[in-house]
Every structure is written in C-alpha cells, then in structure tokens.
Amino acid sequence: MGMDPLGDLLDGVRARTAAFCRAVLEPPWALRIADRAPLAIATPLRGHAWVVPDDGAPTLIRTGDVAIVQGPGAYTVADDPGTRPSLVVHADNRLTTFDGRDVTAEFRLSGNTSALGPRTGTGRAGDSAVVASGTYQVSANVNSRLLSCLPTVLCVPGQDVRSPVMAMLAEEVSRDEPGQQVVLDRLLDLALVATLRAWFARPAADPPGWYRAHGDPLVGPALRLIHDDPARPWTVASLAASAGASRAAFARRFTALVGQPPMTYLTHWRLDLAAEALLHSDDTVGSIARRVGYANGFALTVAFKRVRGTTPRQHRHGAAALG
Numbered sequence: 001m002g003m004d005p006l007g008d009l010l011d012g013v014r015a016r017t018a019a020f021c022r023a024v025l026e027p028p029w030a031l032r033i034a035d036r037a038p039l040a041i042a043t044p045l046r047g048h049a050w051v052v053p054d055d056g057a058p059t060l061i062r063t064g065d066v067a068i069v070q071g072p073g074a075y076t077v078a079d080d081p082g083t084r085p086s087l088v089v090h091a092d093n094r095l096t097t098f099d100g101r102d103v104t105a106e107f108r109l110s111g112n113t114s115a116l117g118p119r120t121g122t123g124r125a126g127d128s129a130v131v132a133s134g135t136y137q138v139s140a141n142v143n144s145r146l147l148s149c150l151p152t153v154l155c156v157p158g159q160d161v162r163s164p165v166m167a168m169l170a171e172e173v174s175r176d177e178p179g180q181q182v183v184l185d186r187l188l189d190l191a192l193v194a195t196l197r198a199w200f201a202r203p204a205a206d207p208p209g210w211y212r213a214h215g216d217p218l219v220g221p222a223l224r225l226i227h228d229d230p231a232r233p234w235t236v237a238s239l240a241a242s243a244g245a246s247r248a249a250f251a252r253r254f255t256a257l258v259g260q261p262p263m264t265y266l267t268h269w270r271l272d273l274a275a276e277a278l279l280h281s282d283d284t285v286g287s288i289a290r291r292v293g294y295a296n297g298f299a300l301t302v303a304f305k306r307v308r309g310t311t312p313r314q315h316r317h318g319a320a321a322l323g
Contacts, residue, residue, distance in 0.1 A: 023132075038072055
C-alpha cells in the first residue's frame with residue numbers, strides 16, 4: 001500500500017544520528033545555531049525559548065510547544081530576543097566561543113545532555129530552561145515541495161500536537177541505555193510528522209495543493225499511483241480511468257487542486273526522483289532514467305535540461321564539486 005504525499009516527502013527526511021540533545025540553560029542564555037542543518041526541531045521541556053532568525057521576527061516557544069526551523073542559514077535561540085549569544089553550535093553538537101575556541105568538552109555532562117549558560121549564579125533556581133532539539137537530513141530535491149510551503153520558523157502549540165511522541169522523547173533523552181540513539185532518531189522522525197500534521201490542520205492553514213489533493217476522492221488515488229509507480233507509462237486517460245472519472249473532469253480537478261496538470265506533475269516528480277538518485281547513488285544515467293519512467297538516458301537528459309536547465313551529468317558533477 002502506498003504512502004500519502006506527506007509520507008512520500010518525509011520518507012527522505014531522517015533524524016541525523018547523534019544530533020539530538022537536551023540542553024539545560026541558565027538565564028541569561030543565547031545560542032547561535034550554525035550547524036547548517038536544513039531542518040531542525042526544538043521543544044522546551046521546561047521554561048521557554050525564543051527562536052530568532054537573522055531576517056525574520058522572533059518566535060516564542062513555550063513549554064511543550066514544538067518549533068520547526070528551516071536552515072541552512074544560522075539563527076539564534078535565546079531566553080530573550082535581546083540576549084547576545086555566548087556560544088556557537090556547529091554540526092555534531094560541537095560548541096565554540098565566538099572567537100572559535102572549542103568548548104564542547106566543558107559543557108557535555110553525559111549522554112545527550114549539555115548544561116549551558118553562565119556559571120556566575122545569576123540565574124535563580126528554577127529559572128533554567130530545558131530545551132530538547134534535533135536536526136534532520138533532508139533530501140533537498142523531493143522535499144523542496146514541502147519546505148517551500150513552510151515558513152522559516154513554525155511553532156505548533158503543545159496541545160495541538162496530538163501525539164504522545166513529545167512526552168516519549170522527553171523521557172527517552174534522560175535515559176542512558178543500549179540502543180538509545182536509534183530510539184531517539186525514530187522518535188524525532190515521528191515528532192516531525194506529528195508537528196507538520198498539526199501545522200497543516202490549523203484553521204488558518206493554507207496547505208499546499210498536493211496536501212489538500214491527497215484527501216480528494218478523485219485526485220488522491222491518482223497521486224498515490226504516481227508516487228508508488230513513477231516509471232509506469234501513465235497518461236491522463238489511464239489516471240482518469242483508475243479514478244473512475246472522465247478524462248476532462250479528472251484533468252480539470254487535478255489541475256485545480258494540485259496547481260499543475262497531471263502530466264506536468266508526473267514529469268516534475270520523475271525529475272525530482274532522478275535528481276535525488278543522481279546525488280545519492282553511482283547508478284548510470286540510463287538506469288536511473290528507466291527507474292523513473294524514461295526509455296533511456298537521452299530521453300531523461302532532454303527532459304532534465306528542459307525543466308531544470310542543466311543535464312543530469314552536470315547536476316551530479318556540480319553537486320560533487322560543491323561537496
């Protein structure tokens with residue numbers, strides 16, 4: 001049985017091993033997040049935090065709220081928007097001062113817990129915040145559909161995340177048992193799904209076309225067929241027949257809900273999958289082409305160049321050069 005479009009897009013999102021931590025923060029505190037992660041999640045287990053993007057308004061997250069932050073640009077998390085950061089968080093939870101001195105070892109307490117903030121005793125007992133956070137690997141091509149419809153920082157109130165996963169995360173991070181990292185990573189994956197579900201379910205939400213279309217009795221099944229078997233030689237007629245609709249009615253409804261005609265959507269989905277495979281496998285252009293529905297490498301190259309303005313080989317080599 002196929003996944004829904006949100007499931008398809010999140011299937012390429014994975015919590016990055018060892019990038020989940022619980023920080024005990026004594027006020028005043030502020031952390032500069034410069035780990036270049038494309039996507040991060042944070043929830044205060046106690047107290048509150050402000051997420052301050054460099055070019056956006058500060059967002060307050062209270063105890064139990066869940067924030068999702070889009071990178072890879074740097075941003076600040078603090079007890080107050082006006083607090084100046086004293087530490088910089090890099091990839092793999094490495095900590096430095098602003099002049100670059102590595103201080104990771106000074107703050108690591110045990111397992112996935114760090115104690116951060118001034119040691120001067122200015123913070124009163126009970127004032128400390130406890131913030132759990134994690135980062136994700138994002139399959140950029142496929143998930144650009146998802147990320148492009150989200151704000152840089154989104155916050156879902158705790159009561160709206162109808163899932164026990166946040167409580168399970170809070171409990172698991174305080175343990176130090178075999179297999180803990182695997183459990184934390186999978187819980188983080190579930191936390192992201194639960195948070196995005198809650199975000200799209202808000203009364204004020206304007207979810208993207210593909211998300212709304214998933215629940216449509218005509219278009220939803222067709223989207224699942226395209227996602228499950230992109231290599232099949234789909235036509236508007238065959239998709240309409242699978243949905244039990246006339247060709248014209250199906251095409252009209254698909255375009256209205258998704259924002260693209262069926263064949264345009266199919267082409268873009270195939271090319272997104274091909275772009276992903278080019279970056280994350282050594283398969284030949286020809287074998288990737290056949291896997292996503294093109295007869296050969298030449299046919300894929302023509303479509304890739306027309307839609308993306310570059311060839312599959314240039315896409316692969318350009319990414320390798322950047323890496």
